[in-house]
Amino acid sequence: MSSYNREDIxxxxxxxxxxxGKPLREVCNPEIINHGYSGxxxxxxxxxxxxxxxxxxxxxxxxxxxxxLEVKSTALKKLKNNELRAKERLVLNIINYKELVDQDFExxxxxxxNAHLLLIFYLxxxxxxxxxxxxxxxxxxxxxxxxxxxxxxxxxxxxxKVISGKxxxxxxxxxxxxxxxxxxxxxxxxxxxxxSTILAKQRAFSFKQGYLNYIIDFLTNTTFxxxxxxxxxxxxxxxxxxxxxxxxxxQPYIGLTFEKIAQQLNxxxxxxxxxxxxxxxxxxxxxxxxxxxFVEFKKAGIQxxxxxxxxENMPREDISFPxxxxxxxxxxxxxxxxxxxxxxxxxxxxxxxxxxxxxxxxKVKFWNMxxxxxxxAKKVWEHTIELIDAGKIVRSIQNGRRVTNFSGSRxxxxxxxxxxALNANDTYPLPIMDIVTGLKEYTKQSFWFNKKYIxxxxxxx
DNA sequence: GCATGATCATGC
DNA sequence: GCATGATCATGC
Numbered sequence: 085m086s087s088y089n090r091e092d093i094x095x096x097x098x099x100x101x102x103x104x105g106k107p108l109r110e111v112c113n114p115e116i117i118n119h120g121y122s123g124x125x126x127x128x129x130x131x132x133x134x135x136x137x138x139x140x141x142x143x144x145x146x147x148x149x150x151x152x153l154e155v156k157s158t159a160l161k162k163l164k165n166n167e168l169r170a171k172e173r174l175v176l177n178i179i180n181y182k183e184l185v186d187q188d189f190e191x192x193x194x195x196x197x198n199a200h201l202l203l204i205f206y207l208x209x210x211x212x213x214x215x216x217x218x219x220x221x222x223x224x225x226x227x228x229x230x231x232x233x234x235x236x237x238x239x240x241x242x243x244x245k246v247i248s249g250k251x252x253x254x255x256x257x258x259x260x261x262x263x264x265x266x267x268x269x270x271x272x273x274x275x276x277x278x279x280s281t282i283l284a285k286q287r288a289f290s291f292k293q294g295y296l297n298y299i300i301d302f303l304t305n306t307t308f309x310x311x312x313x314x315x316x317x318x319x320x321x322x323x324x325x326x327x328x329x330x331x332x333x334x335q336p337y338i339g340l341t342f343e344k345i346a347q348q349l350n351x352x353x354x355x356x357x358x359x360x361x362x363x364x365x366x367x368x369x370x371x372x373x374x375x376x377x378f379v380e381f382k383k384a385g386i387q388x389x390x391x392x393x394x395x396e397n398m399p400r401e402d403i404s405f406p407x408x409x410x411x412x413x414x415x416x417x418x419x420x421x422x423x424x425x426x427x428x429x430x431x432x433x434x435x436x437x438x439x440x441x442x443x444x445x446x447k448v449k450f451w452n453m454x455x456x457x458x459x460x461a462k463k464v465w466e467h468t469i470e471l472i473d474a475g476k477i478v479r480s481i482q483n484g485r486r487v488t489n490f491s492g493s494r495x496x497x498x499x500x501x502x503x504x505a506l507n508a509n510d511t512y513p514l515p516i517m518d519i520v521t522g523l524k525e526y527t528k529q530s531f532w533f534n535k536k537y538i539x540x541x542x543x544x545x
Numbered sequence: 546g547c548a549t550g551a552t553c554a555t556g557c
Numbered sequence: 558g559c560a561t562g563a564t565c566a567t568g569c
Contacts (some may be wrong), residue, residue, distance in 0.1 A: 166556090308555090360554080363563090376557080389562095390562095401564065403562090406560070483568085485565090485567085485568090488549090488550085492548070502550070504562095507552060527550085548567105549567090549569105551566080551567090552564080552565070556560095557559090
Protein backbone atom coordinates (compact mmCIF):
# COMPACT_ATOMS: atom_id res chain seq x y z
CA MET A 85 0.00 0.00 0.00
CA SER A 86 2.88 2.32 0.81
CA SER A 87 4.16 1.68 -2.70
CA TYR A 88 1.48 3.99 -4.05
CA ASN A 89 2.78 7.26 -5.34
CA ARG A 90 2.26 9.84 -2.63
CA GLU A 91 2.41 12.72 -5.10
CA ASP A 92 -0.45 11.31 -7.14
CA ILE A 93 -2.48 10.85 -3.99
CA UNK A 94 -1.77 14.39 -2.83
CA UNK A 95 -2.76 15.84 -6.16
CA UNK A 96 -6.13 14.07 -5.96
CA UNK A 97 -6.66 15.31 -2.42
CA UNK A 98 -5.71 18.85 -3.34
CA UNK A 99 -8.07 18.74 -6.27
CA UNK A 100 -10.84 17.60 -3.92
CA UNK A 101 -10.05 20.30 -1.39
CA UNK A 102 -10.94 22.94 -3.94
CA UNK A 103 -14.53 21.92 -3.26
CA UNK A 104 -14.51 23.31 0.27
CA GLY A 105 -16.90 26.21 0.70
CA LYS A 106 -18.59 25.58 -2.62
CA PRO A 107 -21.57 23.71 -4.03
CA LEU A 108 -21.24 21.29 -6.96
CA ARG A 109 -23.14 23.64 -9.27
CA GLU A 110 -20.33 26.18 -8.99
CA VAL A 111 -17.38 23.90 -9.61
CA CYS A 112 -18.69 21.65 -12.35
CA ASN A 113 -19.52 22.00 -16.01
CA PRO A 114 -22.92 23.74 -16.49
CA GLU A 115 -24.36 20.58 -18.02
CA ILE A 116 -24.43 19.22 -14.48
CA ILE A 117 -28.01 20.49 -14.25
CA ASN A 118 -29.00 17.53 -16.44
CA HIS A 119 -27.30 15.03 -14.15
CA GLY A 120 -30.30 12.71 -13.95
CA TYR A 121 -29.27 11.14 -10.62
CA SER A 122 -31.90 10.84 -7.98
CA GLY A 123 -32.30 9.22 -4.59
CA UNK A 124 -30.19 9.12 -1.50
CA UNK A 125 -26.77 8.54 -2.98
CA UNK A 126 -27.03 11.18 -5.62
CA UNK A 127 -24.54 13.66 -4.20
CA UNK A 128 -21.83 11.01 -4.43
CA UNK A 129 -22.85 9.90 -7.90
CA UNK A 130 -22.89 13.45 -9.27
CA UNK A 131 -19.57 14.17 -7.59
CA UNK A 132 -17.91 11.18 -9.21
CA UNK A 133 -19.43 11.77 -12.62
CA UNK A 134 -19.09 15.55 -12.96
CA UNK A 135 -16.22 16.50 -10.66
CA UNK A 136 -13.89 13.52 -10.64
CA UNK A 137 -15.18 12.54 -14.08
CA UNK A 138 -15.49 8.81 -13.79
CA UNK A 139 -18.75 6.92 -13.99
CA UNK A 140 -20.16 5.63 -10.72
CA UNK A 141 -19.56 1.91 -10.58
CA UNK A 142 -19.92 -1.08 -8.40
CA UNK A 143 -16.30 -2.12 -8.85
CA UNK A 144 -15.13 -3.88 -5.73
CA UNK A 145 -11.83 -2.03 -6.05
CA UNK A 146 -11.28 1.48 -4.72
CA UNK A 147 -12.39 4.39 -6.88
CA UNK A 148 -8.83 5.55 -7.58
CA UNK A 149 -7.54 2.01 -7.38
CA UNK A 150 -4.30 2.91 -9.12
CA UNK A 151 -3.35 4.67 -5.88
CA UNK A 152 -5.64 2.77 -3.49
CA LEU A 153 -7.84 5.72 -2.68
CA GLU A 154 -11.60 5.41 -2.18
CA VAL A 155 -13.80 8.52 -2.41
CA LYS A 156 -16.74 8.77 -0.02
CA SER A 157 -19.07 11.69 0.37
CA THR A 158 -21.42 12.06 3.29
CA ALA A 159 -23.73 14.56 4.91
CA LEU A 160 -23.21 16.76 7.92
CA LYS A 161 -25.92 18.32 10.01
CA LYS A 162 -25.73 21.42 12.13
CA LEU A 163 -26.70 21.05 15.77
CA LYS A 164 -28.53 23.73 17.73
CA ASN A 165 -25.17 24.89 19.10
CA ASN A 166 -23.87 25.22 15.49
CA GLU A 167 -21.56 22.25 15.86
CA LEU A 168 -21.19 20.13 12.72
CA ARG A 169 -21.88 16.42 13.20
CA ALA A 170 -22.35 13.39 10.97
CA LYS A 171 -25.94 13.24 9.77
CA GLU A 172 -25.81 9.47 9.67
CA ARG A 173 -23.49 6.49 9.50
CA LEU A 174 -21.08 6.21 6.57
CA VAL A 175 -22.07 3.30 4.36
CA LEU A 176 -19.11 1.52 2.79
CA ASN A 177 -19.16 -1.54 0.55
CA ILE A 178 -21.98 -4.08 0.42
CA ILE A 179 -21.29 -7.32 2.25
CA ASN A 180 -21.22 -10.23 -0.14
CA TYR A 181 -22.04 -13.03 2.31
CA LYS A 182 -20.83 -15.80 0.02
CA GLU A 183 -17.45 -14.22 -0.65
CA LEU A 184 -16.91 -12.90 2.88
CA VAL A 185 -16.62 -16.34 4.45
CA ASP A 186 -13.55 -17.18 2.34
CA GLN A 187 -11.73 -13.89 2.90
CA ASP A 188 -8.97 -12.84 5.27
CA PHE A 189 -9.07 -9.33 6.68
CA GLU A 190 -5.86 -8.03 5.09
CA UNK A 191 -6.93 -9.08 1.61
CA UNK A 192 -10.66 -8.63 2.12
CA UNK A 193 -12.81 -6.60 -0.21
CA UNK A 194 -13.55 -4.33 2.73
CA UNK A 195 -9.93 -3.55 3.56
CA UNK A 196 -8.69 -3.40 -0.02
CA UNK A 197 -11.32 -0.82 -0.77
CA ASN A 198 -11.50 1.24 2.43
CA ALA A 199 -8.03 1.25 3.95
CA HIS A 200 -7.43 4.73 2.57
CA LEU A 201 -10.35 7.08 2.16
CA LEU A 202 -10.86 10.50 0.69
CA LEU A 203 -13.80 11.90 2.63
CA ILE A 204 -15.97 14.72 1.39
CA PHE A 205 -18.48 16.17 3.84
CA TYR A 206 -21.28 18.45 2.72
CA LEU A 207 -23.86 20.23 4.81
CA UNK A 208 -27.30 18.73 4.40
CA UNK A 209 -30.24 21.07 4.34
CA UNK A 210 -33.79 19.87 3.99
CA UNK A 211 -35.41 20.81 0.70
CA UNK A 212 -32.27 22.29 -0.85
CA UNK A 213 -31.24 21.11 -4.33
CA UNK A 214 -28.34 18.67 -4.12
CA UNK A 215 -26.32 20.89 -6.48
CA UNK A 216 -26.48 23.75 -3.98
CA UNK A 217 -25.33 21.92 -0.87
CA UNK A 218 -22.05 23.35 0.38
CA UNK A 219 -19.00 21.16 0.88
CA UNK A 220 -17.63 21.85 4.35
CA UNK A 221 -14.77 19.46 4.87
CA UNK A 222 -12.42 17.35 2.75
CA UNK A 223 -9.73 15.11 4.13
CA UNK A 224 -8.01 11.74 3.88
CA UNK A 225 -8.43 8.99 6.39
CA UNK A 226 -6.36 5.99 7.40
CA UNK A 227 -7.09 3.92 10.49
CA UNK A 228 -4.96 4.55 13.57
CA UNK A 229 -3.42 1.28 14.75
CA UNK A 230 -5.64 0.78 17.80
CA UNK A 231 -8.78 1.49 15.79
CA UNK A 232 -7.64 -0.94 13.14
CA UNK A 233 -7.36 -3.71 15.73
CA UNK A 234 -10.93 -3.08 16.85
CA UNK A 235 -12.17 -2.85 13.26
CA UNK A 236 -10.41 -6.09 12.40
CA UNK A 237 -12.22 -7.79 15.28
CA UNK A 238 -15.52 -6.25 14.19
CA UNK A 239 -14.95 -7.61 10.69
CA UNK A 240 -14.05 -11.05 12.08
CA UNK A 241 -17.20 -11.08 14.19
CA UNK A 242 -19.40 -10.27 11.21
CA UNK A 243 -17.64 -12.97 9.21
CA UNK A 244 -18.03 -15.56 11.97
CA LYS A 245 -21.74 -14.84 12.24
CA VAL A 246 -22.13 -15.43 8.51
CA ILE A 247 -20.08 -18.63 8.76
CA SER A 248 -22.47 -19.83 11.47
CA GLY A 249 -25.38 -19.31 9.10
CA LYS A 250 -26.61 -16.29 11.03
CA UNK A 251 -26.36 -13.52 8.46
CA UNK A 252 -30.05 -12.83 9.07
CA UNK A 253 -29.30 -12.10 12.74
CA UNK A 254 -26.62 -9.51 12.04
CA UNK A 255 -27.15 -6.19 13.77
CA UNK A 256 -25.28 -2.93 13.97
CA UNK A 257 -25.05 -3.34 17.73
CA UNK A 258 -22.95 -6.50 17.32
CA UNK A 259 -19.77 -4.57 16.73
CA UNK A 260 -17.77 -1.62 18.02
CA UNK A 261 -16.77 0.75 15.19
CA UNK A 262 -17.46 -1.16 11.98
CA UNK A 263 -21.15 -1.93 11.63
CA UNK A 264 -23.17 -4.17 9.34
CA UNK A 265 -25.96 -1.77 8.48
CA UNK A 266 -29.00 -2.60 6.40
CA UNK A 267 -29.04 -1.33 2.88
CA UNK A 268 -31.71 -1.45 0.26
CA UNK A 269 -34.82 0.02 1.74
CA UNK A 270 -37.97 -1.42 3.21
CA UNK A 271 -37.91 -5.02 2.04
CA UNK A 272 -34.25 -5.17 2.95
CA UNK A 273 -33.67 -6.81 -0.42
CA UNK A 274 -33.30 -10.32 1.06
CA UNK A 275 -30.52 -12.43 -0.35
CA UNK A 276 -29.11 -15.91 0.21
CA UNK A 277 -26.32 -16.62 2.69
CA UNK A 278 -23.83 -19.48 2.52
CA UNK A 279 -24.61 -21.66 5.54
CA SER A 280 -28.34 -21.30 6.00
CA THR A 281 -31.42 -21.39 3.82
CA ILE A 282 -32.86 -18.33 5.59
CA LEU A 283 -32.69 -15.22 3.45
CA ALA A 284 -30.79 -12.34 5.05
CA LYS A 285 -31.26 -8.61 4.61
CA GLN A 286 -28.77 -6.95 2.34
CA ARG A 287 -26.17 -5.25 4.52
CA ALA A 288 -23.12 -3.08 4.03
CA PHE A 289 -20.07 -2.39 6.14
CA SER A 290 -20.40 1.01 7.72
CA PHE A 291 -18.78 3.36 10.20
CA LYS A 292 -20.98 4.00 13.18
CA GLN A 293 -22.15 7.60 13.40
CA GLY A 294 -20.00 8.10 16.49
CA TYR A 295 -16.93 6.87 14.67
CA LEU A 296 -17.61 9.26 11.83
CA ASN A 297 -17.91 12.13 14.31
CA TYR A 298 -14.54 11.16 15.68
CA ILE A 299 -13.10 11.35 12.14
CA ILE A 300 -14.67 14.79 11.73
CA ASP A 301 -13.09 15.93 15.01
CA PHE A 302 -9.73 14.61 13.84
CA LEU A 303 -9.92 16.34 10.46
CA THR A 304 -10.93 19.63 12.06
CA ASN A 305 -8.35 19.33 14.87
CA THR A 306 -11.11 19.43 17.45
CA THR A 307 -10.03 18.13 20.84
CA PHE A 308 -11.80 17.54 24.13
CA UNK A 309 -10.16 17.73 27.52
CA UNK A 310 -12.78 15.75 29.41
CA UNK A 311 -12.34 12.48 27.55
CA UNK A 312 -10.27 9.46 28.42
CA UNK A 313 -9.26 6.34 26.52
CA UNK A 314 -10.15 3.02 28.11
CA UNK A 315 -7.54 1.29 25.99
CA UNK A 316 -4.31 3.18 25.57
CA UNK A 317 -2.19 0.38 24.18
CA UNK A 318 -3.15 -1.61 21.12
CA UNK A 319 -1.19 -4.63 22.32
CA UNK A 320 -3.96 -5.18 24.87
CA UNK A 321 -6.23 -6.04 21.98
CA UNK A 322 -4.11 -8.94 20.77
CA UNK A 323 -5.36 -11.36 23.39
CA UNK A 324 -8.69 -9.86 24.33
CA UNK A 325 -11.64 -8.12 22.77
CA UNK A 326 -12.60 -4.57 23.66
CA UNK A 327 -15.60 -5.90 25.58
CA UNK A 328 -13.48 -8.32 27.61
CA UNK A 329 -11.08 -5.55 28.59
CA UNK A 330 -13.94 -3.34 29.76
CA UNK A 331 -15.63 -6.13 31.71
CA UNK A 332 -12.39 -7.01 33.47
CA UNK A 333 -12.27 -3.53 34.94
CA UNK A 334 -15.47 -4.31 36.83
CA GLN A 335 -14.36 -7.76 37.95
CA PRO A 336 -12.63 -6.73 41.22
CA TYR A 337 -15.78 -4.97 42.41
CA ILE A 338 -18.44 -7.59 41.63
CA GLY A 339 -20.21 -8.55 44.86
CA LEU A 340 -19.07 -5.45 46.75
CA THR A 341 -21.44 -2.87 48.12
CA PHE A 342 -21.81 0.56 46.66
CA GLU A 343 -20.14 2.16 49.71
CA LYS A 344 -17.24 -0.28 49.64
CA ILE A 345 -16.54 0.41 45.97
CA ALA A 346 -16.80 4.17 46.49
CA GLN A 347 -14.39 3.83 49.41
CA GLN A 348 -11.86 1.78 47.44
CA LEU A 349 -11.96 4.28 44.61
CA ASN A 350 -11.75 7.25 46.96
CA UNK A 351 -15.03 8.40 45.59
CA UNK A 352 -16.76 10.09 48.49
CA UNK A 353 -18.04 12.91 46.34
CA UNK A 354 -20.64 10.75 44.65
CA UNK A 355 -22.52 10.17 47.86
CA UNK A 356 -23.83 13.71 47.78
CA UNK A 357 -25.15 13.37 44.22
CA UNK A 358 -28.40 11.50 44.74
CA UNK A 359 -29.65 11.16 41.17
CA UNK A 360 -26.44 10.47 39.36
CA UNK A 361 -24.30 8.72 41.93
CA UNK A 362 -24.68 5.24 40.47
CA UNK A 363 -23.65 6.26 37.00
CA UNK A 364 -20.80 8.33 38.45
CA UNK A 365 -19.57 5.27 40.31
CA UNK A 366 -19.71 3.25 37.08
CA UNK A 367 -17.58 5.94 35.46
CA UNK A 368 -15.15 5.83 38.36
CA UNK A 369 -14.71 2.07 38.03
CA UNK A 370 -13.79 2.61 34.40
CA UNK A 371 -11.23 5.20 35.42
CA UNK A 372 -12.99 8.51 35.00
CA UNK A 373 -12.30 10.70 38.01
CA UNK A 374 -14.51 13.60 37.12
CA UNK A 375 -17.28 14.13 34.64
CA UNK A 376 -16.44 13.28 31.10
CA UNK A 377 -16.68 10.67 28.41
CA PHE A 378 -14.93 7.54 27.27
CA VAL A 379 -13.45 7.97 23.82
CA GLU A 380 -14.17 4.42 22.66
CA PHE A 381 -17.76 4.50 23.88
CA LYS A 382 -18.39 7.75 22.11
CA LYS A 383 -16.79 6.47 18.90
CA ALA A 384 -18.81 3.27 19.08
CA GLY A 385 -22.07 4.91 20.20
CA ILE A 386 -22.15 2.58 23.20
CA GLN A 387 -24.68 3.64 25.83
CA UNK A 388 -23.96 2.95 29.48
CA UNK A 389 -27.05 2.15 31.54
CA UNK A 390 -26.79 1.75 35.30
CA UNK A 391 -29.74 -0.19 36.72
CA UNK A 392 -30.79 -0.78 40.31
CA UNK A 393 -32.49 -4.13 40.84
CA UNK A 394 -34.71 -5.39 43.63
CA UNK A 395 -33.66 -8.64 45.26
CA GLU A 396 -36.03 -10.32 42.76
CA ASN A 397 -34.01 -8.88 39.87
CA MET A 398 -36.72 -6.43 38.89
CA PRO A 399 -35.35 -3.02 37.95
CA ARG A 400 -36.58 -0.21 40.18
CA GLU A 401 -37.36 1.91 37.13
CA ASP A 402 -37.95 1.67 33.42
CA ILE A 403 -35.26 3.20 31.23
CA SER A 404 -36.09 6.23 29.14
CA PHE A 405 -34.84 7.45 25.80
CA PRO A 406 -34.75 11.17 24.99
CA UNK A 407 -38.15 12.76 24.42
CA UNK A 408 -39.25 12.71 20.79
CA UNK A 409 -40.69 15.62 18.82
CA UNK A 410 -44.09 14.78 17.39
CA UNK A 411 -43.51 16.76 14.20
CA UNK A 412 -40.29 14.91 13.48
CA UNK A 413 -41.53 11.49 14.51
CA UNK A 414 -44.43 11.47 12.06
CA UNK A 415 -42.10 12.36 9.18
CA UNK A 416 -39.68 9.53 9.85
CA UNK A 417 -39.10 6.32 7.97
CA UNK A 418 -38.40 3.39 10.28
CA UNK A 419 -35.03 2.54 8.75
CA UNK A 420 -33.76 6.08 9.39
CA UNK A 421 -35.66 6.68 12.60
CA UNK A 422 -34.15 8.05 15.77
CA UNK A 423 -35.60 5.17 17.76
CA UNK A 424 -34.02 2.51 15.56
CA UNK A 425 -30.74 4.36 15.94
CA UNK A 426 -30.94 3.93 19.70
CA UNK A 427 -32.14 0.34 19.59
CA UNK A 428 -29.37 -0.71 17.24
CA UNK A 429 -26.64 0.66 19.45
CA UNK A 430 -24.59 -1.42 21.78
CA UNK A 431 -25.34 -1.03 25.49
CA UNK A 432 -23.27 -1.59 28.57
CA UNK A 433 -25.60 -2.57 31.41
CA UNK A 434 -24.32 -2.24 34.96
CA UNK A 435 -26.61 -3.89 37.51
CA UNK A 436 -26.60 -3.06 41.22
CA UNK A 437 -28.79 -5.35 43.27
CA UNK A 438 -30.45 -4.66 46.61
CA UNK A 439 -29.21 -6.85 49.42
CA UNK A 440 -30.79 -5.87 52.72
CA UNK A 441 -29.96 -2.22 53.09
CA UNK A 442 -27.03 -2.46 50.74
CA UNK A 443 -26.67 -2.11 47.02
CA UNK A 444 -24.23 -4.60 45.56
CA UNK A 445 -22.57 -4.55 42.14
CA UNK A 446 -24.14 -7.69 40.74
CA LYS A 447 -23.58 -8.03 37.02
CA VAL A 448 -22.10 -6.14 34.09
CA LYS A 449 -22.77 -7.01 30.49
CA PHE A 450 -22.63 -5.70 26.97
CA TRP A 451 -25.90 -6.14 25.17
CA ASN A 452 -27.57 -5.31 21.94
CA MET A 453 -31.12 -5.92 20.88
CA UNK A 454 -31.96 -9.06 18.88
CA UNK A 455 -33.60 -8.53 15.48
CA UNK A 456 -36.91 -10.05 16.59
CA UNK A 457 -37.20 -7.58 19.45
CA UNK A 458 -36.36 -4.69 17.17
CA UNK A 459 -39.31 -5.81 15.02
CA UNK A 460 -41.45 -5.91 18.17
CA ALA A 461 -40.36 -2.40 19.17
CA LYS A 462 -41.23 -1.16 15.70
CA LYS A 463 -44.92 -1.87 16.44
CA VAL A 464 -44.87 0.67 19.27
CA TRP A 465 -43.22 3.22 17.02
CA GLU A 466 -45.87 2.66 14.32
CA HIS A 467 -48.74 2.79 16.80
CA THR A 468 -47.43 6.03 18.28
CA ILE A 469 -47.31 7.68 14.86
CA GLU A 470 -50.84 6.47 14.07
CA LEU A 471 -52.18 8.10 17.22
CA ILE A 472 -50.44 11.39 16.58
CA ASP A 473 -51.57 11.48 12.95
CA ALA A 474 -55.15 10.69 13.96
CA GLY A 475 -55.26 13.29 16.75
CA LYS A 476 -56.19 10.51 19.17
CA ILE A 477 -53.49 10.73 21.81
CA VAL A 478 -55.82 11.40 24.74
CA ARG A 479 -58.60 8.94 25.53
CA SER A 480 -60.12 10.79 28.47
CA ILE A 481 -59.39 13.11 31.36
CA GLN A 482 -59.90 11.70 34.86
CA ASN A 483 -59.39 13.75 38.01
CA GLY A 484 -57.53 16.27 35.92
CA ARG A 485 -55.10 13.64 34.65
CA ARG A 486 -55.02 12.71 31.04
CA VAL A 487 -55.41 9.07 30.13
CA THR A 488 -53.69 8.39 26.83
CA ASN A 489 -53.94 5.80 24.10
CA PHE A 490 -50.18 5.40 23.92
CA SER A 491 -48.82 1.89 24.01
CA GLY A 492 -48.40 0.80 27.64
CA SER A 493 -46.00 -1.71 29.09
CA ARG A 494 -48.63 -4.44 28.87
CA UNK A 495 -49.19 -3.96 25.17
CA UNK A 496 -45.65 -4.64 24.06
CA UNK A 497 -42.84 -6.85 25.33
CA UNK A 498 -40.07 -4.32 24.74
CA UNK A 499 -41.19 -0.69 24.93
CA UNK A 500 -43.91 1.63 26.11
CA UNK A 501 -44.56 5.35 25.68
CA UNK A 502 -44.74 7.70 28.65
CA UNK A 503 -44.36 11.37 29.54
CA UNK A 504 -40.83 12.71 29.72
CA ALA A 505 -41.08 16.37 30.59
CA LEU A 506 -40.63 18.96 33.28
CA ASN A 507 -44.36 18.83 33.95
CA ALA A 508 -47.58 18.33 32.04
CA ASN A 509 -47.28 21.82 30.53
CA ASP A 510 -43.88 21.09 29.04
CA THR A 511 -44.97 20.27 25.51
CA TYR A 512 -43.99 19.80 21.89
CA PRO A 513 -46.26 20.86 19.00
CA LEU A 514 -48.54 18.30 17.32
CA PRO A 515 -49.12 18.02 13.57
CA ILE A 516 -52.90 18.08 14.14
CA MET A 517 -55.15 19.02 17.03
CA ASP A 518 -55.85 16.36 19.63
CA ILE A 519 -59.53 15.38 19.57
CA VAL A 520 -60.08 15.31 23.34
CA THR A 521 -57.95 18.22 24.54
CA GLY A 522 -58.48 20.44 21.50
CA LEU A 523 -54.81 21.39 21.78
CA LYS A 524 -52.21 21.40 19.06
CA GLU A 525 -49.45 20.53 21.53
CA TYR A 526 -48.90 17.78 24.05
CA THR A 527 -46.71 16.88 26.99
CA LYS A 528 -43.29 15.66 25.83
CA GLN A 529 -43.11 11.88 25.68
CA SER A 530 -40.45 9.30 25.11
CA PHE A 531 -40.06 5.59 24.46
CA TRP A 532 -39.08 3.56 27.53
CA PHE A 533 -37.64 0.08 27.95
CA ASN A 534 -40.11 -1.98 29.98
CA LYS A 535 -38.47 -3.00 33.22
CA LYS A 536 -39.84 -6.50 32.81
CA TYR A 537 -38.04 -6.69 29.48
CA ILE A 538 -34.84 -5.58 31.18
CA UNK A 539 -35.27 -8.27 33.81
CA UNK A 540 -36.21 -11.16 31.53
CA UNK A 541 -34.21 -10.44 28.41
CA UNK A 542 -31.29 -8.23 29.35
CA UNK A 543 -30.41 -9.19 32.92
CA UNK A 544 -31.31 -12.87 32.64
CA UNK A 545 -30.93 -13.30 28.90
C1' DG B 546 -48.30 -3.97 43.90
C1' DC B 547 -48.04 -2.18 39.68
C1' DA B 548 -48.70 0.75 35.66
C1' DT B 549 -48.74 5.14 34.24
C1' DG B 550 -48.87 10.05 34.64
C1' DA B 551 -46.02 13.47 36.48
C1' DT B 552 -41.93 15.55 37.96
C1' DC B 553 -36.97 16.23 39.75
C1' DA B 554 -31.89 17.17 39.32
C1' DT B 555 -28.04 18.02 36.77
C1' DG B 556 -25.11 19.93 33.37
C1' DC B 557 -24.30 22.48 29.42
C1' DG C 558 -33.43 27.48 29.16
C1' DC C 559 -33.46 23.11 27.85
C1' DA C 560 -32.19 18.22 27.13
C1' DT C 561 -31.57 14.15 29.49
C1' DG C 562 -31.12 10.60 32.94
C1' DA C 563 -33.47 9.49 36.93
C1' DT C 564 -37.22 9.20 40.20
C1' DC C 565 -41.75 10.21 42.54
C1' DA C 566 -46.65 9.43 43.42
C1' DT C 567 -51.40 8.49 42.40
C1' DG C 568 -55.10 5.46 41.47
C1' DC C 569 -56.66 1.15 39.95
